[in-house]
Amino acid sequence: MSSLWEQRAARNEALFREVNENIARLEERHGTTETEPVYVCECADAVCTEQLAIEPETYRRVREEPRLFFMRPGHEDPQLERVVERHAGYLVVEKTGEAGRVAEQT
Numbered sequence: 001m002s003s004l005w006e007q008r009a010a011r012n013e014a015l016f017r018e019v020n021e022n023i024a025r026l027e028e029r030h031g032t033t034e035t036e037p038v039y040v041c042e043c044a045d046a047v048c049t050e051q052l053a054i055e056p057e058t059y060r061r062v063r064e065e066p067r068l069f070f071m072r073p074g075h076e077d078p079q080l081e082r083v084v085e086r087h088a089g090y091l092v093v094e095k096t097g098e099a100g101r102v103a104e105q106t
C-alpha cells in the first residue's frame, strides 16, 4: 500500500468532515429542527454520497477527537481505520497510522 494513496484517502475523509462541520454550524444557527441533521459519510471514497443521521450530542462528542470519523457500516477500510463505536446506521472509526497523522494536521 502506498503512503501517497493513504494520504489521499485521509484527505478525502477530512474534506467530508469539513462538509459536516458546515452542516453542524448551520444547524446551530437555525436552532433545533424537527428532524435530525443529516451528515455525509466520511469514508475514503470520494464519490460516496451516503447520508447519516447522527444525534447532535454524539456528533459533538466525536468531533472533539480529530482522529474519529463517521461512516456507513461496511465503508470502513481496515488499512486506514478501526471501528470504535457501532450505532444504528453508522459507525465511529478511529484513524490509524499515516491516516491518523494526516487527519490531525488537517
Ligand SMILES: [Zn+2]
Pocket (backbone or CB within 6 Å): 041, 042, 043, 044, 045, 048, 049, 050, 071, 072, 075
Ligand atoms: Zn461512504
